[in-house]
Amino acid sequence: MxxxxxxxxxxxxxxxxxxxxxxxxxxxxxxxxxxxxxxxxxxxxxxxxxxxxxxxxxxxxxxxxxMMLVEDGRIALDDPVTPWLPELASPMVVRTPESPVDDVVPAARPLTVLDLLTSRAGYGFPSDFSLPAVGPLFSELKQGPPQPQAVAAPDAWMAKLSRIPLLHQPGEAWLYNTCSDILGVLIARASGQxxxxxxxxxxxxxxxxxxxxxxxxxxxxxxxxxxxxxxxxxxxxxxxxxxxxxxxxxxxxxxxxxxxxxxxxxxxxxxxxxxxxxxxxxxxxxxxxxxxxxxxxxxxxxxxxxxxxxxxxxxxxxxxxxxxxxxxxxxxxxxxxxxxxxxxxxxxxxxxxxxxxxxxxxxxxxxxxxxxxxxxxxxxxx
CATH class of the missing domain: 3.40.710.10 (DD-peptidase/beta-lactamase superfamily)
Incomplete structure (x- = not known):
């Protein structure tokens, strides 16, 4: 061996x-x-x-x-994220994953903390990077290989995110990466640090x-x-x-x-x-x-x-x-x-x-x- x-x-x-x-x-x-x-x-x-x-x-x-914030009682898994992330109060979802970014419908329910923790909030990378709603994740949010000095500050980043439609309805699909970055903003705002x-x-x-x-x-x-x-x-x-x-x-x-x-x-x-x-x-x-x-x-x-x-x-x-x-x-x-x-x-x-x-x-x-x-x-x- x-x-x-x-x-x-x-x-x-x-x-x-x-x-x-x-x-x-x-x-x-x-x-x-x-x-x-x-x-x-x-x-x-x-x-x-x-x-x-x-x-x-x-x-x-x-x-x-x-999870530390959950145990502190500052957030709960089933909580909508809106109190900390008001930019995501009324998210829109592309009609189908293949639809253009302006062909959207309202989200069926609010995004929750659990959606972010399980990467099922509707934001992130699917297997097909060519889908229209995936492009803004690269061009606007600078997702992909880490490039820390190229990314906007959290408030500006969230403002950009609010203009990008979800690829799937909340809870429907697992998508990679973006939910963890959103969770980081939530942690900062909920903790006050x-x-x-x-x-x-x-x-x-x-x-x-x-x-x-x-x-x-x-x-x-x-x-x-x-x-x-x-x-x-x-x-x-x-x-x-x-x-x-x-x-x-x-x-x-x-x-x-x-x-x-x-x-x-x-x-x-x-x-x-x-x-x-x-x-x-x-x-x-x-x-x-x-x-x-x-x-x-x-x-x-x-x-x-x-x-x-x-x-x-x-x-x-x-x-x-x-x-x-x-x-x-x-x-x-x-x-x-x-x-x-x-x-x-x-x-x-x-x-x-x-x-x-x-x-x-x-x-x-x-x-x-x-x-x-x-x-x-x-x-x-x-």
Whole structure:
């Protein structure tokens, strides 16, 4: 059986990634390894505490923050979002998913907090990006690969969102990404704090996630990895350098994909979930909230309609949940997600496992690359 280090080194040697960090923990046994370099030039070795853009591994953290507000009594799952997001008081829906953006009907019911947590509010990416109502998500809201400095501030962003019709009626379909960003605005408005302030106070500081945030301070740039996409002629093209878009907190802190973090920090978050929401003697969440987060909420039809759920997954709050064993790494109840910047993390409650792999090469499409699949297989065999 290959060791964790060998799994990483295989992909560094074959040129799939310049470097990677992985962590696999079961109970008190933690194996963390680093391989390769933080950049394609090989000038700085990768280290266990290297900092990565974790992209959509932000989503489970956002969901946990929302559940804290539910437990505080500031919001409820069945609440309409209108008191905090008045821009969405009267949403319109395209008559059919293929309809032009001006062929609309009123939403059949108000959007709720639960709609946002389960990504079924009607906003987001379907399998077909060519649908007319999907275009404004890219052009107006700057959805897609994270580009934090290009996105408007929350109030302006919500004003733009209010002019974009829903693709489906609330509750009908699972759509990717946008609901998490809307949820981030709701968290800020309901808490009376900015999203970075709320996450720092309620999650990052109690969990000791000292390297997690929406920007990397200058004193930590030597640990910040470069971000690449695979070049058409081989090698890697730079998407963002360490002193680039994450060098300052953006106007719009993306709750869908804006965080930077380390393997150790995300492990602290995953370990909290495995412990039923507790850290030592301090409860951040109740076990009931964690169960809601890590339980599939989709119908079979909603799972089948998404190109992202081809290997037995459903969706909880902010992350996927394995519901069928259709691949070697599937374990019913496994909860986590992947990030488009080349990251993956999950927990397995049945075995007390937290597994994280961070790379800095953008995913080429919705299906996970071989680096992730090999890592998942390694975790499943341990």
């Amino acid at each position: 290959s060791t964790l280090r060998e799994v990483l080194q295989t992909h560094v040697r074959d040129g799939s990634v310049p470097g990677a960090v992985a962590l696999v923990a079961r109970g008190d046994q933690v194996d963390v390894r680093a391989a390769g370099s933080t950049d394609a030039d090989g000038s700085a070795p990768m280290a266990p505490d290297s900092v990565f853009r974790i992209a959509s591994l932000t989503k489970p953290i956002t969901a946990a923050a929302a 900015s999203l970075p302030e709320f996450l720092a106070e309620r999650l990052f500081e109690p969990l000791g996630m000292s390297d997690t945030g929406f920007a990397v301070p200058a004193r930590k740039l030597d640990r910040f990895t470069s971000y690449y996409r695979a070049g058409e002629a081989g090698g890697f093209d730079v998407v963002d350098a360490p002193d680039g878009q994450w060098s300052s907190v953006p106007d719009f802190p993306s709750a869908a994909g804006g965080l930077v973090s380390t393997a150790g920090d995300w492990y602290a978050f995953g370990r909290m979930l495995l412990a039923g929401g507790t850290v030592g003697d301090h409860a951040l969440l109740t076990p009931a909230s964690v169960r809601q987060m890590t339980t599939d909420h989709l119908t079979p039809g909603q799972r089948k309609a998404s190109a992202l759920f081809t290997e037995g997954q459903g969706w909880g709050f902010g992350g996927s949940v394995d519901v069928e064993r259709t691949a070697p790494w599937n374990v019913p109840g496994r909860y986590g997600w992947v990030g488009g910047t080349g990251t993956t993390a999950h927990i397995v409650p049945s075995s007390g496992t937290v597994a994280i792999m961070l790379t800095q090469v953008e995913m080429a499409g919705p299906q996970p690359p071989r680096t992730m699949r090999d890592f998942w297989s390694h975790v499943a065999r341990r």
